[in-house]
Amino acid sequence: xxxxxxxxxxxxxxxxxxxxxxxxxxxxxxxxxxxxxxxxxxxxxxxxxxxxxxxxxxxxxxxxxxxxxxxxxxxxxxxxxxxxxxxxxxxxxxxxxxxxxxxxxxxxxxxxxxxxxxxxxxxxxxxxxxxxxxxxxxxxxxxxxxxxxxxxxxxxxxxxxxxxxxxxxxxxxxxxxxxxxxxxxxxxxxxxx
Numbered sequence: 001x002x003x004x005x006x007x008x009x010x011x012x013x014x015x016x017x018x019x020x021x022x023x024x025x026x027x028x029x030x031x032x033x034x035x036x037x038x039x040x041x042x043x044x045x046x047x048x049x050x051x052x053x054x055x056x057x058x059x060x061x062x063x064x065x066x067x068x069x070x071x072x073x074x075x076x077x078x079x080x081x082x083x084x085x086x087x088x089x090x091x092x093x094x095x096x097x098x099x100x101x102x103x104x105x106x107x108x109x110x111x112x113x114x115x116x117x118x119x120x121x122x123x124x125x126x127x128x129x130x131x132x133x134x135x136x137x138x139x140x141x142x143x144x145x146x147x148x149x150x151x152x153x154x155x156x157x158x159x160x161x162x163x164x165x166x167x168x169x170x171x172x173x174x175x176x177x178x179x180x181x182x183x184x185x186x187x188x189x190x191x192x193x
Contacts, residue, residue, distance in 0.1 A: 029129045030120030033109055033137055036128045040107060046072045046190070047106035050141035051093070053084055053115060054148055056158035060084055063158035065166065066092045067148065068108065069141040073189040074178060076144050078170040080158065090118035097124045100193055109138055147173055 040048045047070070054065040064084040068077040077100065081092040097105055105125040110116045112132045119127045130137040151169045152161060174187040181189060 029112055029117055031126070031128050033128050033130050036107060036109070036126075040071070040109075043072050045106070046070065047104060048072070049105060049108040050138040051108050051110045052138065052141050052145060053081075053089070053113075054078075054145050054152070055084065056152070056156050063161075065148070065152075065158065066096070067141060067145055068096065069144045070186070070190065071140055073186045074140065074144070074181065075186040075190045075193060076170055076173045077193075078148065078166050078173075080161065080163065080166050084115045086115055086117040089115050090122065093119060093122060094124075097122070104193065111135065111138060144173065 039045050049068045049070050051066065051068045054067055056062055056064065061083050064081055066079045066081055066089065068079075069075070077096060079092055079096050081088050093108075102124040107126040107128060108119075109128045109130055110119060111130050111134075116129070120129075135142050148169060151172070152158070171187075174190075175185050177183045177185050
C-alpha cells in the first residue's frame, strides 16, 4: 500500500518552502526585553529578576503565587495573591518591592500575559517584557517554578496554602545548595533578604 492509497494522507496540506509565518505581538505591555541593559544578560550584577505566576487551578478568581527569581543568586521570592487579575498582580508586586526594599530590584522581566498588563506603571523598578511564546527568555524563573511543584502539585487549589506554608517553601528553595553557585545556597548569597 502506498501513501496515495490512504485517503487521510491525501487531505493533509504540505507546507510549501519559502513561506514563513511569524507571530506578531497583538499587544505591547511596556519595554521589550531587547531594550534591557547588556549587564542583565551577562548575570554579573545582582538585582535583576525574572517573574511569573504559578497557578493552582486555571481560573482567574483562584489564588496564585507571584514568583520572582534573582538571575545571579537564584534567590526566590514567593508571594500569594488572591487572584490573577492585572490590578491584583500590580498590587502584589508593589507589596513585594515595598517589603524587600526597592534598592534590591533594578529590573524585573515578565512574560507578555494579560495579567501583567498593569506592571509597566510601577515606578520603583524597571519592568521589561519577554517576547510572546518565549518562556526561555525567563528560563531561571521557569526552572524555579518547576521546583515549587515539588511542594505544591499542579491542579491543587492554592486556597489551602497559607502564608506560613508558602514561606516554608520559599525558605526550602533558598536554603538548597546549588552546584551552579559553588554549593552555596541562594540564601547564603543574599543574606539581607
